[in-house]
Amino acid sequence: MLRKLVLLAVAAGIVGFAIFWFVTxxxxxxxxxxxxxxxxxxxxxxxxxxxxxxxxxxxxxxxxxxxxxxxxxxxxxxxxxxxxxxxxxxxxxxxxxxxxxxxxxxxxxxxxxxxxxxxxxxxxxxxxxxxxxxxxxxxxxxxxxxxxxxxxxxxxxxxxxxxxxxxxxxxxxxxxxxFQPDPTKSERWNRGAYLVNGPGHCAECHSPRNLLGGIVTSQKFAGGPNPEGKGWVPNITQAGLKDWTVDDIEYLLETGNTPEGDTVGSNMAPVIRNTAQLSKDDRLAMAEYLKSLPAVEGPRRPSK
Known part of the structure; x- marks a missing residue:
C-alpha cells in the first residue's frame, strides 16, 4: 500500500511539473x-x-x-x-x-x-x-x-x-x-489613457505592490512605498490631485513644477525630462486622463 502511495505521489509530481512547464x-x-x-x-x-x-x-x-x-x-x-x-x-x-x-x-x-x-x-x-x-x-x-x-x-x-x-x-x-479605447470617452481622453497606462507605465511606480511584486489593482495609481525602498511615491488619483487642474498637470509634465511652486525630484526628475519632449497635445491628453481618475486611498504613509 505504501509503495502504491509513493508511486502515486511521484506520478502526481511528474504530471504537475509537466503542466507547470507547459503553462509557463x-x-x-x-x-x-x-x-x-x-x-x-x-x-x-x-x-x-x-x-x-x-x-x-x-x-x-x-x-x-x-x-x-x-x-x-x-x-x-x-x-x-x-x-x-x-x-x-x-x-x-x-x-x-x-x-x-x-x-x-x-x-x-x-x-x-x-x-x-x-x-x-x-x-x-x-x-x-x-x-x-x-x-x-x-x-x-x-x-x-x-x-x-x-x-x-x-x-x-x-x-x-x-x-x-x-x-x-x-x-x-x-x-x-x-489597449482598448473607451468608446464613451473623447479621443483625447483615450490617447491619454493609452500613454499613461501603456508606454508611460505610470502605474508601475505609482501603485502599491503585494508580497509577490504584483500591483494591487484596487489601489492602482494610489501611490505607496517607492519600489526601490526609499521614499514615498505620491497618489495621482483625485485623492492626491483633487486641487490640480488639467493645465496644472500638463505644466508639471513639461517643467516639473507643481502649482505650489515646488519642483519634483528623485525618480520623477528623469520622467519629466522625457515627458517634456512630448507634444503639448500628448501631455494634455495624459493630464485629462489623470484628472479623470476617481479618488482612491492608497497605503497610509508612515509618520516621520
Missing part, C-alpha cells in the same frame, strides 16, 4: 502580426520618450540621453536589477536583434533566447502598445548611437533568479491584452 512556456507574438510596415520614425521618437527608455538605460556617467549603455541599478525586495545596454551595438546592445525579438520583449516579456524577462522591465505596461508603435520605436532606436559597454548581470538571489518561475508570476499578474 515564454510566449511570442505570432509572425502573422508583423505584416508589411513602413516605420514612422517620428512616432517612434514619441514612443521612445513616452516609454521613458532613457530614464533607466542611459549610459552611467554621461549626459547624452540617447546613449543607452545602461547600468543603472533598480533595487527591490527581490534583488538588484541593472538596466542593460539597449543601444544599437550588435555585440553589447540590441543591434543584432530582429524586429520579432524586440516585439516579443516589449509585448510578451520574452528574451531573444526564449526565457522570461524579470518584470523590473515594465513589459506589464508596454504590452498595451499596438505592434505598429513597438515597430516604430524599434526603428527609431536603431538610429541612436551604438554604445560598447557590457551589460551588468542582475544581482538576484535564489529562488527569485529562476526565470522559469516567472511564467507562474505572469499567470497571476500579466494580462497581455492590447
Amino acid at each position: 512556456i515564454p510566449a511570442t507574438v505570432p509572425a502573422s502580426a508583423l505584416t508589411p510596415h513602413t516605420p514612422n520614425i517620428e512616432n517612434g521618437r514619441t514612443m521612445f520618450y513616452a516609454s521613458g527608455c532613457a530614464s533607466c538605460h542611459t549610459t552611467i556617467g554621461q549626459d547624452d540621453r540617447l546613449k543607452l549603455g545602461g547600468g543603472h541599478p533598480l533595487h527591490s525586495p527581490f534583488g538588484t536589477f541593472y538596466a542593460p545596454n539597449i543601444s544599437p551595438d550588435p555585440k553589447m546592445g540590441i543591434g543584432s536583434w530582429t524586429e520579432q525579438q524586440f516585439v516579443d520583449a516589449m509585448l510578451k516579456g520574452t528574451t531573444p533566447g526564449g526565457s522570461h524577462y524579470f518584470p523590473a522591465f515594465p513589459y506589464t505596461s508596454y504590452r498595451l502598445m499596438p505592434v505598429s508603435d513597438v515597430r516604430d520605436l524599434f526603428a527609431f532606436m536603431k538610429t541612436l548611437p551604438a554604445v560598447q559597454d557590457a551589460s551588468r548581470p542582475h544581482d538576484v538571489p535564489f529562488p527569485f533568479n529562476v526565470r522559469r518561475s516567472l511564467g507562474g508570476w505572469k499567470l497571476l499578474f500579466f494580462d497581455d491584452k492590447p
Whole structure:
C-alpha cells in the first residue's frame, strides 16, 4: 500500500511539473502580426520618450540621453536589477536583434533566447502598445548611437533568479491584452489613457505592490512605498490631485513644477525630462486622463 502511495505521489509530481512547464512556456507574438510596415520614425521618437527608455538605460556617467549603455541599478525586495545596454551595438546592445525579438520583449516579456524577462522591465505596461508603435520605436532606436559597454548581470538571489518561475508570476499578474479605447470617452481622453497606462507605465511606480511584486489593482495609481525602498511615491488619483487642474498637470509634465511652486525630484526628475519632449497635445491628453481618475486611498504613509 505504501509503495502504491509513493508511486502515486511521484506520478502526481511528474504530471504537475509537466503542466507547470507547459503553462509557463515564454510566449511570442505570432509572425502573422508583423505584416508589411513602413516605420514612422517620428512616432517612434514619441514612443521612445513616452516609454521613458532613457530614464533607466542611459549610459552611467554621461549626459547624452540617447546613449543607452545602461547600468543603472533598480533595487527591490527581490534583488538588484541593472538596466542593460539597449543601444544599437550588435555585440553589447540590441543591434543584432530582429524586429520579432524586440516585439516579443516589449509585448510578451520574452528574451531573444526564449526565457522570461524579470518584470523590473515594465513589459506589464508596454504590452498595451499596438505592434505598429513597438515597430516604430524599434526603428527609431536603431538610429541612436551604438554604445560598447557590457551589460551588468542582475544581482538576484535564489529562488527569485529562476526565470522559469516567472511564467507562474505572469499567470497571476500579466494580462497581455492590447489597449482598448473607451468608446464613451473623447479621443483625447483615450490617447491619454493609452500613454499613461501603456508606454508611460505610470502605474508601475505609482501603485502599491503585494508580497509577490504584483500591483494591487484596487489601489492602482494610489501611490505607496517607492519600489526601490526609499521614499514615498505620491497618489495621482483625485485623492492626491483633487486641487490640480488639467493645465496644472500638463505644466508639471513639461517643467516639473507643481502649482505650489515646488519642483519634483528623485525618480520623477528623469520622467519629466522625457515627458517634456512630448507634444503639448500628448501631455494634455495624459493630464485629462489623470484628472479623470476617481479618488482612491492608497497605503497610509508612515509618520516621520
